[in-house]
Amino acid sequence: MSALTYERASQDKKEQGKSVTDQRKLNLAEISRHAWRHAKSFWDNDRSASRHATKARPDFEKLMDRIRTGTDDVLVVWEISRRERDLAVYVQIRDLCHEVGLYFWLVGGQLFDLRDRNDRMFLGFQAVQAEFQADYIRDNVKRGIDGAAAAGRPHGRGTYGYERVYHSRTKAFLEQRPDEEVHTAVGKDGTGTTYTKAGIVREIYRKLAEGVPLIRIENDLNDRGVPASQGGGWRRGIIRHIALNPAYIGKRVLRGEVVGDGQWKPLVDEELYWAVRNMLENPDRITWKPARARYLLSYLVKCGVCGGPLSVNNINRHGWTGQVYSCLLRRCAAVKMEHLDEFVERIVVAWCARPETTEQLHRKFDDQGVAEARAEAERLRNDLEQWRTLAEAGEVTPVSFVRAEAGLIRKIAEAEQAAQEAGIPPVLRGLIGPHAEAEWLALGDDVARKREVIKEVLELKLLPVGKGTRTFGPHRVWRRWRLADDDAQAPDLIEAAAETVAAAVKAAKPGPKAKTTKTASNTAKPRTR
Numbered sequence: 241m242s243a244l245t246y247e248r249a250s251q252d253k254k255e256q257g258k259s260v261t262d263q264r265k266l267n268l269a270e271i272s273r274h275a276w277r278h279a280k281s282f283w284d285n286d287r288s289a290s291r292h293a294t295k296a297r298p299d300f301e302k303l304m305d306r307i308r309t310g311t312d313d314v315l316v317v318w319e320i321s322r323r324e325r326d327l328a329v330y331v332q333i334r335d336l337c338h339e340v341g342l343y344f345w346l347v348g349g350q351l352f353d354l355r356d357r358n359d360r361m362f363l364g365f366q367a368v369q370a371e372f373q374a375d376y377i378r379d380n381v382k383r384g385i386d387g388a389a390a391a392g393r394p395h396g397r398g399t400y401g402y403e404r405v406y407h408s409r410t411k412a413f414l415e416q417r418p419d420e421e422v423h424t425a426v427g428k429d430g431t432g433t434t435y436t437k438a439g440i441v442r443e444i445y446r447k448l449a450e451g452v453p454l455i456r457i458e459n460d461l462n463d464r465g466v467p468a469s470q471g472g473g474w475r476r477g478i479i480r481h482i483a484l485n486p487a488y489i490g491k492r493v494l495r496g497e498v499v500g501d502g503q504w505k506p507l508v509d510e511e512l513y514w515a516v517r518n519m520l521e522n523p524d525r526i527t528w529k530p531a532r533a534r535y536l537l538s539y540l541v542k543c544g545v546c547g548g549p550l551s552v553n554n555i556n557r558h559g560w561t562g563q564v565y566s567c568l569l570r571r572c573a574a575v576k577m578e579h580l581d582e583f584v585e586r587i588v589v590a591w592c593a594r595p596e597t598t599e600q601l602h603r604k605f606d607d608q609g610v611a612e613a614r615a616e617a618e619r620l621r622n623d624l625e626q627w628r629t630l631a632e633a634g635e636v637t638p639v640s641f642v643r644a645e646a647g648l649i650r651k652i653a654e655a656e657q658a659a660q661e662a663g664i665p666p667v668l669r670g671l672i673g674p675h676a677e678a679e680w681l682a683l684g685d686d687v688a689r690k691r692e693v694i695k696e697v698l699e700l701k702l703l704p705v706g707k708g709t710r711t712f713g714p715h716r717v718w719r720r721w722r723l724a725d726d727d728a729q730a731p732d733l734i735e736a737a738a739e740t741v742a743a744a745v746k747a748a749k750p751g752p753k754a755k756t757t758k759t760a761s762n763t764a765k766p767r768t769r
């Protein structure tokens with residue numbers, strides 16, 4: 241008698257079955273007990289033979305091929321549910337065996353003859369029972385996942401940047417917390433750096449919010465030798481996926497839908513998360529692009545006389561060489577570049593740093609409102625998705641689907657708009673607060689970013705030089721703080737900044753009364769040093 245064995249372990253751990261190795265031992269023991277010849281063994285580990293399995297079952301297929309050769313006499317399995325839980329598969333394999341003359345099945349030590357109708361009935365009964373169990377287990381597993389999601393417990397593969405803590409003895413899940421374990425990475429140039437996975441996630445969000453392109457983040461992580469979340473190198477898609485994952489604001493997601501708050505600490509704050517998400521999903525709405533801006537204020541400050549833009553002119557006149565901003569259209573007004581730059585930078589930084597600004601922005605930009613509007617849009621999108629599914633399945637009429645779709649798309653747009661209007665402008669992120677000056681200095685020669693900040697917070701017009709006062713001062717600059725209410729236009733800052741700039745201007749002047757010459761352009765002609 242030539243005997244085949246087949247062992248299979250299901251992947252769901254809830255089924256308390258024997259391991260493949262254990263089944264193999266038992267099967268081989270049976271073979272020697274009957275003094276058969278062991279021809280070949282097949283096994284599938286971590287595979288499910290049920291109707292719900294999605295993976296290929298290579299050894300199962302090989303077993304079928306082997307049976308087809310008709311060279312064997314008995315098939316040894318430990319239990320029928322371990323071999324095929326699908327009734328159709330059972331019937332298929334049974335008929336195949338019968339056809340090729342493999343009449344004997346040894347199931348769990350009990351021998352069945354496929355030619356015997358009682359034996360066939362008994363095996364069939366076991367197969368029916370096995371299928372019932374498979375369905376039962378699958379439903380339970382699914383219920384378990386849904387239950388875990390509703391209860392805010394994480395499930396499935398771990399989220400990069402978090403670690404899960406299990407009870408050392410019972411292995412019960414205790415918590416999911418930021419993974420702050422320090423790792424060392426060796427960069428392409430051999431430089432060693434340290435990182436934590438939680439830190440990498442925060443870094444990705446921070447950089448995206450600052451407008452760093454995905455490709456630069458990708459290159460930087462790879463250059464540093466930090467392994468990607470799935471191992472290997474980083475790709476833009478992975479980074480994007482991380483940046484869009486609501487798990488990082490502590491939200492539980494099930495099949496793409498936010499189903500509630502998670503039981504874990506957020507890694508990034510909601511404001512930052514939604515800003516980044518908004519940028520990634522609406523690339524055309526990104527307010528600033530990394531342009532090669534050279535001048536801080538050109539085209540950004542308007543002429544206070546004619547409304548035209550200010551452009552930069554190189555001046556070499558009367559012994560003075562330097563650059564001025566001047567009205568591009570009619571030369572109504574001009575000012576030394578360094579004076580206006582310094583004045584504007586000072587008042588902007590002071591505005592960012594003062595506590596009133598933080599307060600005002602919190603009042604104006606309703607973080608909670610943003611989160612709620614976003615959640616509402618998310619919920620509506622999910623509704624729409626469900627309508628689509630129903631429509632595809634033919635469960636709703638095309639007419640009612642089109643109606644529902646139109647309504648939902650409009651509501652989604654409204655919720656998006658509400659969130660957009662309620663959110664703090666991404667370009668200001670990180671700059672507001674007591675550390676504003678340090679952050680501004682850290683921007684260095686990132687003129688493009690600075691311009692965007694200025695553009696976001698301040699509307700500026702250059703006024704022509706007045707009679708008598710040729711010294712640069714706040715009277716030359718008309719200002720409106722775009723994000724402040726009308727009664728909070730921050731005159732205190734202007735005074736403080738103006739004094740500083742005025743002092744600097746004075747210090748640079750050679751004498752109290754430098755001779756000036758009237759010019760055709762009627763500019764505030766820069767003084768000689």
Ligand SMILES: [Zn+2]
Pocket residue numbers: 543544545546547548567568569570571572573
């Ligand atoms: Zn003008």
